[in-house]
Amino acid sequence: MMRFDDFEIDRDANAVILRRRMRATPERLYAAWTRPEQIALWWDPTGTPLAECSIDLRVGGLLRLVGQGQHAFEGRYTELDPPYRLCFDAMGAAGSVDLSPVEGQTEMTVVLQCASAEHLAQFVQMGVAEGTSRTLDNLVAFAMDAVDAG
Secondary structure, eight states: OEEOSSOEEETTTTEEEEEEEESSOHHHHHHHHHOHHHHHHHOSTTSOOOSEEEEOOSTTOEEEEEOTTOOEEEEEEEEEETTTEEEEEETTEEEEEEEEEETTEEEEEEEEEOSSHHHHHHHHHHTHHHHHHHHHHHHHHHHHHHHHHO
């Protein structure tokens, strides 16, 4: 396993693993992951609001996110367990988001499970780990702004 400051690459499991801990509740974070008007504000790694964001929040429902002048990120939800877990398939990988209350905070673990070592190598080469890490940093800032405001 290769550890970086803000993500891990687990070559044995063909996975990228990212963790964040913050004061926001699981309910607040689950809403940020599942409400189009919220996800549109933090998803793009550059911090620019999305040009398009549509979510059909049900198992089998489509998630479609498009940044300014970028290709669409599309996936399908495979599991929804509000407010603690959501899973989706996208870009040939299985993604999971787990939100666990810990000592008055929430531990968020995001796993991108690739289909093979070659698939993981493609993700690494494309910068998926770094981009996802920046995206999660945006989410942390978005969630903390909401906590501080309200």
